[in-house]
Amino acid sequence: xxxxxxxxxxxxxxxxxxxxxxxxxxxxxxxxxxxxxxxxxxxxxxxxxxxxxxxxxxxxxxxxxxxxxxxxxxxxxxxxxxxxxxxxxxxxxxxxxxxxxxxxxxxxxxxxxxx
Amino acid sequence: xxxxxxxxxxxxxxxxxxxxxxxxxxxxxxxxxxxxxxxxxxxxxxxxxxxxxxxxxxxxxxxxxxxxxxxxxxxxxxxxxxxxxxxxxxxxxxxxxxxxxxxxxxxxxxxxxxxxxxxxxxxxxxxxxxxxxxxxxxxxxxxxxxxxxxxxxxxxxxxxxxxxxxxxxxxxxxxxxxxxxxxxxxxxxxxxxxxxxxxxxxxxxxxxxxxxxxxxxxxxxxxxxxxxxxxxxxxxxxxxxxxxxxxxxxxxxxxxxxxxxxxxxxxxxxxxxxxxxxxxxxxxxxxxxxxxxxxxxxxxxxxxxxxxxxxxx
Numbered sequence: 001x002x003x004x005x006x007x008x009x010x011x012x013x014x015x016x017x018x019x020x021x022x023x024x025x026x027x028x029x030x031x032x033x034x035x036x037x038x039x040x041x042x043x044x045x046x047x048x049x050x051x052x053x054x055x056x057x058x059x060x061x062x063x064x065x066x067x068x069x070x071x072x073x074x075x076x077x078x079x080x081x082x083x084x085x086x087x088x089x090x091x092x093x094x095x096x097x098x099x100x101x102x103x104x105x106x107x108x109x110x111x112x113x114x115x
Numbered sequence: 116x117x118x119x120x121x122x123x124x125x126x127x128x129x130x131x132x133x134x135x136x137x138x139x140x141x142x143x144x145x146x147x148x149x150x151x152x153x154x155x156x157x158x159x160x161x162x163x164x165x166x167x168x169x170x171x172x173x174x175x176x177x178x179x180x181x182x183x184x185x186x187x188x189x190x191x192x193x194x195x196x197x198x199x200x201x202x203x204x205x206x207x208x209x210x211x212x213x214x215x216x217x218x219x220x221x222x223x224x225x226x227x228x229x230x231x232x233x234x235x236x237x238x239x240x241x242x243x244x245x246x247x248x249x250x251x252x253x254x255x256x257x258x259x260x261x262x263x264x265x266x267x268x269x270x271x272x273x274x275x276x277x278x279x280x281x282x283x284x285x286x287x288x289x290x291x292x293x294x295x296x297x298x299x300x301x302x303x304x305x306x307x308x309x310x311x312x313x314x315x316x317x318x319x320x321x322x323x324x325x326x327x328x329x330x331x332x333x334x335x336x337x338x339x340x341x342x343x344x345x346x347x348x349x350x351x352x353x354x355x356x357x358x359x360x361x362x363x364x365x366x367x368x369x370x371x372x373x374x375x376x377x378x379x380x381x382x383x384x385x386x387x388x389x390x391x392x393x394x395x396x397x398x399x400x401x402x403x404x405x406x407x408x409x410x411x412x413x414x415x416x417x418x419x420x421x422x423x424x425x426x427x428x
Contacts, residue, residue: 009391012278012373015383016141016148025393030374037142047371049394053356057366065399065407068367072326073411075348075364077418079324081300085313086330087286088277090352091378091390094402095279095286098328101409106300106418108322111283112276112330113295114312115245 001027011036012089013043082107116261118236118270119384125154126268129232133169133256134191135240135274138176144274145179149238156233165228169194170242184225187216189247194222195255201226202262230266240274250308275383278372279329282381302419317343326408327351328401329372333358352401367404370396378402 003026010019021040024032029048033041056068063071076082084102087095088111102109123130130149137144145151150166157163168180169191177183186194194215200207201222212219229235237260244253256271263269275281284294291297293306296313309315313332316322317340324347333341334357345362352369353360360366370376375396379387399407 004393006391006393009393010373010380010388012380012390014141014278015275015281016144017278017380017382017386017388018143018147019388020147023391023393027394030393039140039142044374044393047354047374047394049375049396051397053354053368055368055398057356057360057363059364060361065367065404068365069404069407069411071365072350072367072408073415075324075350076326076408077412077415079322079348081322082324082326083313083316083322084326084328085332086328087283088280089329089372090279090401091372091376091380092279092282092286092387093378094328094372094400094405095283096290097402097405097409098326099287099290101326101405101412102297103299103302104409104412104417106302107326108296108298108300108311108313108316109287109291110296110311110313110316111287112280113284114308115314115335 003031011040011043013039076101076105076107079105079107084109086111088112116257116264116270117272117384119386120148120382122234123149123236123272124152124157126156126234127154127236128157128163129165129167129228129235131167131169131229131235131237132176132180132274133237133239134171134242134244134246134252135238136170136174136176136242137238137240137274138174138179140240140276141274144238149236150179165232167225167228182225182228184217184221187214190215191243191246191252192248192255195252195259197222198226199255199259199262202229202259202266229263229269232267232269235260235263235267235269237269237271238274239271241276244273272384277329279380281383281385282379282387285381285385285387314340320346323347325349327353327359327363328405329353331357331359333360333362352404354396354398368398369404370398370400372401376400376402 006023009021022034054062153160260271291304296311298311349363350365351363373390375394
């Protein structure tokens with residue numbers, strides 16, 4: 001795999017969201033993290049593009065994403081008071097989708113801020 | 116009463132870190148944003164700035180501080196309240212101040228430094244906002260910063276922990292009008308921390324389903340809350356199979372935010388920054404999975420009958 005270099009990459013490990021990181025990646029893993037701190041370096045190097053986990057699990061058994069999405073929709077729609085929680089380590093675009101889904105199923109939506 | 120980290124870099128000549136340990140938890144905060152940077156009105160960098168650390172123990176951050184004030188655990192609110200009184204020139208009970216673990220003259224010295232600053236900032240961390248007093252402590256610090264503006268420019272900023280937790284606040288604010296703990300069960304947003312905040316809801320056992328994204332409550336929440344998550348159908352979206360995934364009915368593996376998923380994240384001073392992923396994930400992004408769940412819900416009859424007519428995919 002050729003080396004790809006991403007300049008001014010953004011680290012989302014902590015609230016500093018440093019946006020001056022230079023990442024070197026070989027397609028599978030990130031090999032170098034220039035200017036990142038020790039936390040950022042371990043965050044970037046801890047995640048790879050390998051297929052290490054099953055795409056989805058239903059009741060602990062491997063399943064397709066399609067089936068898992070349908071099961072999730074059923075559970076959320078059938079609940080009287082579902083909860084949508086977390087949202088700290090996802091993008092703003094995903095957060096918007098989550099709020100939209102929460103509105104649709106009549107859920108409580110909450111983040112780490114309330115802890 | 117806050118500002119951007121750019122303003123801190125260019126203007127702040129006095130800073131208090133309260134209940135946080137940036138040397139270990141936000142390692143580049145000092146060097147990239149606040150303490151050692153040379154700014155327009157702080158050309159000598161570290162030499163132009165004074166830093167005070169308030170914490171319950173001497174953390175590695177204390178080495179970077181000019182003054183370290185060790186407050187007794189759980190006495191932050193009392194300390195802020197005493198400081199607010201001294202700022203206004205009111206009398207304070209010396210015995211009551213001694214309860215905080217700090218002598219009265221130290222507080223007078225601190226207030227004198229605060230008033231002498233041209234631009235002061237208080238960065239407050241979870242050591243303040245998540246210990247005894249919780250949001251009342253944060254409110255007291257914000258009041259202190261606000262009241263300091265009678266004497267000089269003063270602001271306060273929370274030291275946010277997780278990557279895009281600030282983004283969650285911002286997104287919920289502009290979509291629902293409230294920053295967190297928003298109940299949409301009636302079809303319109305209601306906000307009441309303590310009633311609609313996650314730990315309270317789960318400990319009381321109010322929820323009958325849960326979607327967890329970008330979090331691992333199974334590893335961090337109080338045990339009664341975790342027990343309830345295991346009791347109800349929980350759906351987890353995460354790049355790894357987490358503790359929460361193991362107690363969930365449904366787990367979907369997703370791409371890693373910023374590493375293999377593109378998008379936007381907010382810095383702690385509410386500046387949105389684009390993400391530039393370096394890898395291509397074999398898994399879908401959180402955004403895509405949540406959208407697919409929403410579309411799957413929309414194919415079913417709505418829980419509010421009148422919604423069936425107005426829904427547009």
